[in-house]
Amino acid sequence: MLKGKNIILGVTGGIAVYKAADLVSKLVKQHANVEVIMTEGATKFVTPLTFQTMSQNKVHTEMFGLVSHFDVEHISLAQKADIILIAPATANTIGKIANGLADNLLTTVVMASKAKIIYAPAMNTDMYNNLIFQENMNKLKTLGHKFIKTGVGRLACGDFGAGKMAEPLEIVDYVINSFVKKDFVNKKVVITAGPTIEPIDPVRYITNHSSGKMGYSLAQEAKNRGAEVILISGPTHLRPPDGVEIINIKTTSEMFEAVGKHFDDCDILIKSAAPSDYKPINASPIKIKKGSSDEDNLEIKLVKNPDIAEYYGKYKKEQIMVGFAAETNNVIEYANKKLKKKNFDFIVANDVTKPGAGFKNDTNIATFIDNKGNIEKHPLMEKTQLSTLILDKIYDIIDIKAR
Ligand SMILES: Cc1cc2nc3c(=O)[nH]c(=O)nc-3n(C[C@H](O)[C@H](O)[C@H](O)COP(=O)(O)O)c2cc1C
Structure with missing residues (x-):
C-alpha cells in the first residue's frame, strides 16, 4: 500500500x-x-x-x-x-x-x-x-x-x-x-466476508475454508476512500477495520437477512463471502451420539440455502454488484455463467488450486470479467493491492454510468 x-x-x-x-x-x-x-x-x-x-x-x-x-x-x-x-x-x-x-x-x-x-x-x-x-x-x-x-x-x-x-x-x-484518494465519499458499500457455518447439532457444523481476508481488505480500502462501509461477516479471526460497521452472522440465512436490511439504500454490494450453499435440513437440538444410527454410516440430509447474490441481483435497481468466483477448473467459463446468472456488474474470478491464490493466502491471482464482456487478467498480488484494483474498477463503472 x-x-x-x-x-x-x-x-x-x-x-x-x-x-x-x-x-x-x-x-x-x-x-x-x-x-x-x-x-x-x-x-x-x-x-x-x-x-x-x-x-x-x-x-x-x-x-x-x-x-x-x-x-x-x-x-x-x-x-x-x-x-x-x-x-x-x-x-x-x-x-x-x-x-x-x-x-x-x-x-x-x-x-x-x-x-x-x-x-x-x-x-x-x-x-x-x-x-x-x-x-x-x-x-x-x-x-x-x-x-x-x-x-x-x-x-x-x-x-x-x-x-x-x-x-x-x-x-x-x-x-x-x-x-488515499477519497473517491467513495457519500457512497454506502455493503461487503460480505468470510464463511458461514450451518449447524448439524449444537456442537458440530458445516463450513468452508474462507478466511475473510479479501472482504476485510476491501472494507479497509472502501473505508480509506471515504465510503460508509457495512461489513457483514461470518466467523473469522480478523480484526474489523476501524470505522466500519460490522454485522456478525453465522448462517447463510442470517447473511441473507443482514444484506436485505442494507440493500435498498446501498450503492455497492460486494459479495466476497463464501456462504454455504446447503444446510442440514433439520439440525439436531441435542448432540448426535456415536452409535445413534444402526449403520456405520450417518446420513445428514442437506437442503438448499437462499442464493443471496441471485436474489438481490434480480431485485437490484441502481446498485453495483460485484461477485467472486473461486473455482478449481474451467474458471473463466464458470465465472462468466455466474456473472450472468447473478446479474453482477463484474466478477472477480480466481483458480483456488494455483499457488498464491485462494482462501487462506494474503495474495491472490484474479481475473475481472465485466458484464460488457471485458476480461482483465491480473498477476499474483497481495489482497490489499487487489482491493485497490477492485475499488478502481467499481469507480470506473460509477463514472461511466454518471456520464
Ligand atoms: C524516562 C523518561 C521518559 C520520558 N517520557 C516522555 C514522554 O513520554 N513524553 C514526553 O513528551 N517527554 C518525555 N520525557 C521527557 C523528554 O525526554 C524531554 O522533554 C526531552 O527534552 C525530549 O527531547 P526531544 O523532544 O528532543 O526528544 C521523558 C524523559 C524521561 C527521562
Whole structure:
C-alpha cells in the first residue's frame, strides 16, 4: 500500500520509543521507504542500530556531522519526504516546532519541508493536559499539521489517563489513509466476508475454508476512500477495520437477512463471502451420539440455502454488484455463467488450486470479467493491492454510468 512512498520517521525522546521499532517494521511491510531521524533524547532510550536494522536505511541523528558526499542532509531529506511522521512526538519537540525552532536535525527538516506532517503524541497525562502543550498542538493543527489521537490507558509512569501513543497498527492505517484518494465519499458499500457455518447439532457444523481476508481488505480500502462501509461477516479471526460497521452472522440465512436490511439504500454490494450453499435440513437440538444410527454410516440430509447474490441481483435497481468466483477448473467459463446468472456488474474470478491464490493466502491471482464482456487478467498480488484494483474498477463503472 505504501510502495514508492518516502516516509521520514522522526523519533523523539519519550518512553514509547520502543513502539516505534514495531512501527518501522509495519511501515516497511507496507513497502514504504523509511528514513529515521532520531533526536538526541530518543537515542538515550534506544540505539540507532535498532532503527537501522528495521528500516534497512542509515539512521540520521546529527545535523553537523561530516558527510561523504556533498548533500545538505536536512534539505535533501526534507525534499524527498512524502510524509514526515513523528512518533512518539514529545511535548518538547511539538513545542519547538509550534514556535519555529529548528535546533536539531528533525525540527530543521520539518521547517524545510513541504511534506504533510503527522504527529503521534505520547506523554504523561498532566503534560498532555497542560495548556501550553494544548495551545502548541492547536496552533499546529490550524497550520494543517495532523495529530493522531492519543489513547487513554495506563502510562509508563504508572498514571492512568490520556497521552498514551496510538498503537503502531493505528498509526500505519492513518498514514496509508492520508495517501488515499477519497473517491467513495457519500457512497454506502455493503461487503460480505468470510464463511458461514450451518449447524448439524449444537456442537458440530458445516463450513468452508474462507478466511475473510479479501472482504476485510476491501472494507479497509472502501473505508480509506471515504465510503460508509457495512461489513457483514461470518466467523473469522480478523480484526474489523476501524470505522466500519460490522454485522456478525453465522448462517447463510442470517447473511441473507443482514444484506436485505442494507440493500435498498446501498450503492455497492460486494459479495466476497463464501456462504454455504446447503444446510442440514433439520439440525439436531441435542448432540448426535456415536452409535445413534444402526449403520456405520450417518446420513445428514442437506437442503438448499437462499442464493443471496441471485436474489438481490434480480431485485437490484441502481446498485453495483460485484461477485467472486473461486473455482478449481474451467474458471473463466464458470465465472462468466455466474456473472450472468447473478446479474453482477463484474466478477472477480480466481483458480483456488494455483499457488498464491485462494482462501487462506494474503495474495491472490484474479481475473475481472465485466458484464460488457471485458476480461482483465491480473498477476499474483497481495489482497490489499487487489482491493485497490477492485475499488478502481467499481469507480470506473460509477463514472461511466454518471456520464
Ligand atoms: C524516562 C523518561 C521518559 C520520558 N517520557 C516522555 C514522554 O513520554 N513524553 C514526553 O513528551 N517527554 C518525555 N520525557 C521527557 C523528554 O525526554 C524531554 O522533554 C526531552 O527534552 C525530549 O527531547 P526531544 O523532544 O528532543 O526528544 C521523558 C524523559 C524521561 C527521562
